[in-house]
Amino acid sequence: MLKHYKKQSHEIGVYLWIWGLLFVFSFFSYMVDYLNFEGTFRWTLIVIFMLSKAALIMAIFMHLFWERYAIVNVLLWPMTLMLLFVGIMAAESEYTLFTRLFYFIAGS
Amino acid sequence: MNRSTLPKGWDGFAHDWAADQKVFKGMSWGKAMMWIFLLSDTFIFSCLLISLLTGRASTAVSWPDASVVFGLEVFGVSVPLLLIAIMTFVLISSSGTMAIAVKYGYEKNRKLCTIFLLLTALCGAAFVSMQAFEWTKLIVHEGVSPWGNPFGAEQFGAFFFMITGFHGTHVTIGVIFLLIMARKVWRGDFDSGRRGYFTTMKSDYLAIEIMGLYWHFVDLVWVFIFAFFYLW
Amino acid sequence: MPEGDGYDYKIEAKAYTASSSGASVSPAESPDQELYHSKSWWTTYVFSQDAKYIGIQYFCAATAIAVLGLVLSVLMRVQLAYPGLNVLDPSTYYQAITMHGMIMVIFFLTALFLGGFGNFLIPLMCGARDMVFPYVNMMSFWIFLLSLLVLVASYLVPGGPTGAGWTLYPPQVITAGTPGNLWGLVLMLVSIVLFVVGFTMGGLNYVITVLQARTRGMTLMRMPLSVWGIFVATIIALLAFPALLVGGLMLLLDTVLGTSFYMPAIIATSNFGNEVSTEGGSPLLFQHLFWFFGHPEVYIVALPAFGIVSDLISVHARRNIFGYRMMVWAIIAIAALSFIVWAHHMYIAGFTPWFGFFFASTTLMIAIPTGIKMYNWLLTLWRGNIRFTVPMLFALAFFITFLNGGLTGMFMGNVGTDIALSDTYFVVAHFHFTIGIAPVLVVFGAVYHWFPLATGRMLDEGLGKIHFWITFVGAYMIYFPMHYQGLQGVPRRYFEMYNSSQASSSGLNEFITIVTIVVALSQLIFFYNIINSARAGKKAKKNPWDANSLEWQTPEMPPKHGNWGRTLPVVYRWPYDFNVPGASKDYIPQNVSPSQVRGAKAERT
Ligand code: HEM
Ligand SMILES: [Cu+2]
Numbered sequence: 001m002l003k004h005y006k007k008q009s010h011e012i013g014v015y016l017w018i019w020g021l022l023f024v025f026s027f028f029s030y031m032v033d034y035l036n037f038e039g040t041f042r043w044t045l046i047v048i049f050m051l052s053k054a055a056l057i058m059a060i061f062m063h064l065f066w067e068r069y070a071i072v073n074v075l076l077w078p079m080t081l082m083l084l085f086v087g088i089m090a091a092e093s094e095y096t097l098f099t100r101l102f103y104f105i106a107g108s
Numbered sequence: 109m110n111r112s113t114l115p116k117g118w119d120g121f122a123h124d125w126a127a128d129q130k131v132f133k134g135m136s137w138g139k140a141m142m143w144i145f146l147l148s149d150t151f152i153f154s155c156l157l158i159s160l161l162t163g164r165a166s167t168a169v170s171w172p173d174a175s176v177v178f179g180l181e182v183f184g185v186s187v188p189l190l191l192i193a194i195m196t197f198v199l200i201s202s203s204g205t206m207a208i209a210v211k212y213g214y215e216k217n218r219k220l221c222t223i224f225l226l227l228t229a230l231c232g233a234a235f236v237s238m239q240a241f242e243w244t245k246l247i248v249h250e251g252v253s254p255w256g257n258p259f260g261a262e263q264f265g266a267f268f269f270m271i272t273g274f275h276g277t278h279v280t281i282g283v284i285f286l287l288i289m290a291r292k293v294w295r296g297d298f299d300s301g302r303r304g305y306f307t308t309m310k311s312d313y314l315a316i317e318i319m320g321l322y323w324h325f326v327d328l329v330w331v332f333i334f335a336f337f338y339l340w
Numbered sequence: 341m342p343e344g345d346g347y348d349y350k351i352e353a354k355a356y357t358a359s360s361s362g363a364s365v366s367p368a369e370s371p372d373q374e375l376y377h378s379k380s381w382w383t384t385y386v387f388s389q390d391a392k393y394i395g396i397q398y399f400c401a402a403t404a405i406a407v408l409g410l411v412l413s414v415l416m417r418v419q420l421a422y423p424g425l426n427v428l429d430p431s432t433y434y435q436a437i438t439m440h441g442m443i444m445v446i447f448f449l450t451a452l453f454l455g456g457f458g459n460f461l462i463p464l465m466c467g468a469r470d471m472v473f474p475y476v477n478m479m480s481f482w483i484f485l486l487s488l489l490v491l492v493a494s495y496l497v498p499g500g501p502t503g504a505g506w507t508l509y510p511p512q513v514i515t516a517g518t519p520g521n522l523w524g525l526v527l528m529l530v531s532i533v534l535f536v537v538g539f540t541m542g543g544l545n546y547v548i549t550v551l552q553a554r555t556r557g558m559t560l561m562r563m564p565l566s567v568w569g570i571f572v573a574t575i576i577a578l579l580a581f582p583a584l585l586v587g588g589l590m591l592l593l594d595t596v597l598g599t600s601f602y603m604p605a606i607i608a609t610s611n612f613g614n615e616v617s618t619e620g621g622s623p624l625l626f627q628h629l630f631w632f633f634g635h636p637e638v639y640i641v642a643l644p645a646f647g648i649v650s651d652l653i654s655v656h657a658r659r660n661i662f663g664y665r666m667m668v669w670a671i672i673a674i675a676a677l678s679f680i681v682w683a684h685h686m687y688i689a690g691f692t693p694w695f696g697f698f699f700a701s702t703t704l705m706i707a708i709p710t711g712i713k714m715y716n717w718l719l720t721l722w723r724g725n726i727r728f729t730v731p732m733l734f735a736l737a738f739f740i741t742f743l744n745g746g747l748t749g750m751f752m753g754n755v756g757t758d759i760a761l762s763d764t765y766f767v768v769a770h771f772h773f774t775i776g777i778a779p780v781l782v783v784f785g786a787v788y789h790w791f792p793l794a795t796g797r798m799l800d801e802g803l804g805k806i807h808f809w810i811t812f813v814g815a816y817m818i819y820f821p822m823h824y825q826g827l828q829g830v831p832r833r834y835f836e837m838y839n840s841s842q843a844s845s846s847g848l849n850e851f852i853t854i855v856t857i858v859v860a861l862s863q864l865i866f867f868y869n870i871i872n873s874a875r876a877g878k879k880a881k882k883n884p885w886d887a888n889s890l891e892w893q894t895p896e897m898p899p900k901h902g903n904w905g906r907t908l909p910v911v912y913r914w915p916y917d918f919n920v921p922g923a924s925k926d927y928i929p930q931n932v933s934p935s936q937v938r939g940a941k942a943e944r945t
Contacts, residue, residue, distance in 0.1 A: 012208060019204035026200060026334075030193050033175050033339050043340070050335040054328055061207045061324045068114075069121035071132050071140075075147055078579060082154045084680060088695070089158050089628065093165035095692040096622055100168045128559045128911070129369050131551045137472040141548045144578065148540060151582035155632075159586065159625060163601060167620040255598040255618075262619050266599035270590065307475040308376060 172259030202231030213316030395460030434503030441506025467555025483538030557911035569647020587629030657724030734785030745773030766826025
């Protein structure tokens with residue numbers, strides 16, 4: 001029993017490191033706003049920092065890095081599926097906005 | 109048969125799914141359940157955030173600038189998103205302490221485990237209090253409500269209160285369970301095999317790990333809310 | 341946290357090795373589940389934590405609410421055929437439609453298949469002692485019951501239940517003029533939220549039991565297709581209900597707080613007394629969220645039916661299921677595809693023009709795995725040793741009905757034809773064939789099949805056959821003419837046709853209504869059969885259908901708490917070893933080891 005615990009347990013340093021990295025990434029993403037980056041550049045940076053933080057939390061804090069592929073795949077694929085929903089809704093909202101502006105401006 | 113003798117990587121993937129008894133080898137029922145629950149919860153938050161972005165992108169009225177709305181005046185200087193930055197800081201810290209609590213849980217270190225659980229709960233409570241402060245400030249002083257605000261699109265307030273409220277509820281529930289867990293660890297329930305009040309079943313230190321998964325998830329969601337609501 | 345699993349593979353169960361063919365079964369990976377033991381009458385029979393009881397409780401509650409749904413449908417039919425009687429007025433008709441649709445899809449079929457059959461069958465078929473978290477499982481049922489009470493309570497509040505159709509489209513559902521646009525809607529949404537919460541508690545149980553609590557030798561590819569269907573449907577539900585939850589939550593806020601998530605600019609609403617004007621919301625957003633849930637929902641209902649019907653066909657035709665692996669993969673493929681077709685319900689909603697092509701393509705793609713399943717059922721029957729028992733009759737009826745519904749689905753899936761057919765009775769006919777009648781036929785078949793397991797007695801075959809013929813032929817007579825009505829352009833969700841050209845179908849309407857009443861009344865035969873047989877039916881022998889799957893191999897029948905007595909069964913083969921050449925009997929149960937059937941030539945594992 002204890003052997004297994006030992007196997008799952010890591011040096012405390014790992015957690016402190018990740019903790020620190022999370023602060024750094026959060027600071028970076030805060031700076032994106034502070035420095036008033038705009039447009040695509042801003043969004044790219046936001047997404048990159050967001051995903052890095054998410055990856056660190058999932059991989060190390062939630063131990064996904066040490067889990068077997070059986071569970072890792074079960075978790076990650078459905079989340080990827082959500083991207084399709086995101087894409088569809090992005091297109092849809094563009095179109096809604098277009099129709100709105102079109103009819104507001106072109107009149108009825 | 110031991111977990112370390114099983115095939116690894118994709119071979120392990122094929123092996124585990126083709127095996128009998130368990131797909132997630134060596135994983136307790138409770139932990140598997142928490143993972144699947146979190147997957148379902150991920151879909152809830154994804155739907156919330158997708159709705160937010162859809163609402164924002166399809167409104168013809170201008171969207172308020174979050175970094176101004178959530179700015180704070182400190183000594184006469186206005187700092188954008190200050191409170192949010194602090195809240196992020198606190199929540200990430202709580203994730204750090206939680207990870208350490210889980211580590212001590214594995215090691216059956218009653219004392220340190222309790223301490224770190226309590227620290228986590230403290231951070232969580234601080235987070236919720238700051239959120240309450242933020243809500244009050246917005247509602248009372250800035251006139252932001254779910255059905256309207258002076259800055260721009262109505263949906264801004266609506267999504268803000270709904271999403272942060274939903275997340276805040278998760279944090280609050282987490283804090284309550286952290287306190288319960290801390291009490292259990294401290295009392296030594298997991299060593300003595302004391303039975304749960306409702307379930308009448310024994311429990312053990314794995315419960316801390318499961319608690320940890322939930323708590324990290326709450327932090328994870330905040331990362332996305334921070335990005336999509338406050339920064340976007 | 342209930343205890344189920346050790347931290348390591350400490351338990352050294354003696355590896356059971358079947359000597360003759362060298363087939364070996366790996367040792368137990370975790371200690372035996374600690375069972376919950378009830379202490380009083382209340383905790384044994386009412387607040388039971390035994391999955392079998394919970395399943396039966398789910399079954400009874402879902403059936404009870406279905407009776408309400410049925411009564412509503414009869415009232416609607418009477419109104420349509422005899423508008424002069426004025427049994428319903430426009431408001432009550434809309435409320436009846438809404439409640440009928442919602443009840444039948446969610447509170448009846450979803451709860452029945454997953455909560456009812458899932459609870460009853462999964463532990464037994466996987467060789468587990470119970471669900472993994474019995475306490476949570478119990479809570480699931482009580483929350484479900486609460487959601488039913490809230491739903492029914494909407495008939496008591498001012499304004500009555502909501503009347504916007506089961507799709508609850510805003511802004512109509514909120515604006516003045518729609519019946520039940522405040523309290524009725526609030527109760528409906530609260531009830532849905534409760535249902536989702538309750539379901540999630542149960543659903544996690546079903547999934548984890550299948551994934552983590554199977555018995556030794558029970559690989560996923562040895563599970564009966566019933567379990568596969570219920571299992572995959574539960575996964576779909578866990579991933580699809582979130583969209584409904586979020587959509588419903590936002591609708592709730594729009595209703596009570598006057599937010600404008602969905603409310604566009606033109607409308608001013610009055611909520612709880614204060615006037616709020618709304619602006620800029622997107623009604624399309626709701627439709628997307630709703631159907632992101634709504635389409636997978638139809639497969640939540642259909643997949644368990646697919647699974648169960650496979651087992652019924654195989655057992656009662658004494659034939660192994662044709663293409664078992666293909667059947668499993670088809671279930672999985674359907675489940676995956678079901679998440680990317682949702683907007684085929686929105687062809688006339690005015691969405692982005694190029695969506696039509698994408699969603700029509702994905703929709704038609706679903707026909708492939710579904711077609712595979714149809715052919716495999718047919719090939720299972722081919723040269724089978726068919727026993728025309730009542731379950732078999734229902735299974736065959738399902739086959740025909742679903743085929744019919746699937747074919748009309750081809751029309752609905754294509755944008756061009758759908759735009760003409762949308763909101764006509766053609767749609768009503770299509771979806772009643774696919775998710776109305778077909779699954780209900782499976783439910784009946786399943787009840788006749790598993791009733792002996794639950795009660796130890798057989799249902800009466802004679803009454804069963806009468807019930808079957810009236811229901812099946814009746815259902816056809818009700819819905820088949822509706823295709824014609826739809827092609828003539830009779831619109832759906834109309835409470836009367838007045839003097840329009842559609843009034844010419846009133847003769848047909850009368851016919852349909854009379855049959856409906858007969859079919860509805862004939863269900864009394866079914867209820868009588870159940871009640872009477874449970875008390876005084878013929879005693880069932882053990883394994884009355886000579887089936888292979890584990891649920892029939894328990895030491896006692898009906899199985900006791902803990903299912904398996906002292907030792908868990910060990911599984912050596914798939915559940916479809918029927919008529920194996922050389923074997924002495926025409927079936928080999930899953931827990932019979934190879935050494936016990938020496939003569940058998942072919943053995944699948
Ligand atoms: C003998 C049994 C049944 C009869 C006679 C019946 C009859 C009806 C009628 C008359 C309508 C309204 C059509 C309209 O005016 O637009 C309707 C709608 C509907 N029914 Fe049934 N039904 C039956 C069983 C079922 C079952 C088992 C389901 C399960 C899925 C179901 C699901 C629905 C749905 C989803 C609607 C649409 C509600 C709406 O338009 O919002 N029905 N049914
Ligand atoms: Cu659909």
